[in-house]
Amino acid sequence: MAKCVMVLYPDPVDGYPSKYARDNIPVIQRYPDGSTVPTPSNIDFTPGHLLGCVSGALGLRKLFEDAGHQLVVTSDKDGSDSEFERELVDAHIVISQPFWPAYLTKERIAKAPNLRLALTAGIGSDHVDLEAAKKHGITVVEVTYSNSISVAEHAVMQILNLVRNFVPSHRWSTEGGWNIADCVERAYDLEGMDVGVIAAGRIGRAVLRRLAPFDVNLHYTDTHRLPLQVEKELNVTFHAGVESLVRSVDVVSIHSPLYEATRQMFNERLLGTMRRGSYIVNTARGEETVPEAIAAALRSGQLAGYAGDVWYPQPPPVEHPWRTMPNNAMTPHVSGTTLSAQARYAAGTREILESWFAAKPILQEYLIVEGGQLAGTGALSYQK
Numbered sequence: 001m002a003k004c005v006m007v008l009y010p011d012p013v014d015g016y017p018s019k020y021a022r023d024n025i026p027v028i029q030r031y032p033d034g035s036t037v038p039t040p041s042n043i044d045f046t047p048g049h050l051l052g053c054v055s056g057a058l059g060l061r062k063l064f065e066d067a068g069h070q071l072v073v074t075s076d077k078d079g080s081d082s083e084f085e086r087e088l089v090d091a092h093i094v095i096s097q098p099f100w101p102a103y104l105t106k107e108r109i110a111k112a113p114n115l116r117l118a119l120t121a122g123i124g125s126d127h128v129d130l131e132a133a134k135k136h137g138i139t140v141v142e143v144t145y146s147n148s149i150s151v152a153e154h155a156v157m158q159i160l161n162l163v164r165n166f167v168p169s170h171r172w173s174t175e176g177g178w179n180i181a182d183c184v185e186r187a188y189d190l191e192g193m194d195v196g197v198i199a200a201g202r203i204g205r206a207v208l209r210r211l212a213p214f215d216v217n218l219h220y221t222d223t224h225r226l227p228l229q230v231e232k233e234l235n236v237t238f239h240a241g242v243e244s245l246v247r248s249v250d251v252v253s254i255h256s257p258l259y260e261a262t263r264q265m266f267n268e269r270l271l272g273t274m275r276r277g278s279y280i281v282n283t284a285r286g287e288e289t290v291p292e293a294i295a296a297a298l299r300s301g302q303l304a305g306y307a308g309d310v311w312y313p314q315p316p317p318v319e320h321p322w323r324t325m326p327n328n329a330m331t332p333h334v335s336g337t338t339l340s341a342q343a344r345y346a347a348g349t350r351e352i353l354e355s356w357f358a359a360k361p362i363l364q365e366y367l368i369v370e371g372g373q374l375a376g377t378g379a380l381s382y383q384k
């Protein structure tokens, strides 16, 4: 019998939904690269229902019960007296989502001698100390591609949101005003602007594709260059480094994984090299920036706007500078956990568990760490 601790975000404040805004979600069969979406042997949930919260349990309760495994589902994840830390000591599997990350630090890993599998229901396993996972023989996996398009849509929305000054304009309308001048004194068209993405992986490429019809000048940087044919098709300019990219654009969208090379990349120095009045959208990871430097750049006008959904830590404290800095359009970490995305990553989580319980190999694209080293997608994403 295996013990699994699943750390999920709390249910809605009004309780688990009894009905939804829509009756169904579109059926997506393939990802943009042609690969199929997750194909577990079965699912025990209704696609389009809320799965990522404690009561939703990723639709996996029955799978664990039928197989006689122990499942603990909790949202209580921080601090040494949290339910997560108490239950971790004899757990074999931990499942967590980046939106409400169960931080698997080296100290916590040292307290969990039975731990063999750390599964991210979503993408981005930087909440796991990968070095400690390697050392302790823990396999780390995530559901690659499951929510890439969800995040790309959010990034495009937030770019438009900032440039067109949506949030303050919406506020004027809900507060009973009709203050056109107040709404438009910071509003621009995106058309004709220089827009750059940092990392043209699954999400970054999808952002480039979605922005191309806006008649903007596209730029990107990445550790590897896109095929020439794709560069031509999107009419996108390659930059060898972040410095060159940020100097050349009005809008930056960040899509790089978090590791040593990208940690605190957007610091005071780099922000100072950007065009005055630049916009940054960050749906990658909060720690790729220095939060105080972002807030200061917004206050000075060096940045015209900052939006995104990723913070550190998560949830952030009430006094986090990003909650109150000017001209921000932040949301909690939601871009990758739409009801549409949840159906895919819940199915992918089940697919991984089915392989794990049957002692079958896990798909290479889901692997981050295996056998004491970076593997699969992890070997591509988390090293220079």
Ligand code: NDP
Pocket: 122, 123, 124, 145, 147, 148, 151, 198, 199, 200, 201, 202, 203, 204, 221, 222, 223, 224, 255, 256, 257, 258, 261, 262, 283, 284, 285, 309, 310, 333, 334, 335, 336, 337, 377, 380, 381
């Ligand atoms: P991919 O692995 O498809 O793409 C990552 C890309 O980043 C690769 O092309 C890689 O290059 C490139 N890269 C790595 N290091 C650097 C660097 N130092 N500078 C520039 N580029 C670099 O990942 P995804 O697109 O699926 O996801 C990207 C990130 O987005 C995730 O790591 C995660 O942190 C975040 N994310 C956020 C979500 C949210 O809900 N907000 C949900 C999902 C993901 P190459 O492989 O060519 O070397």
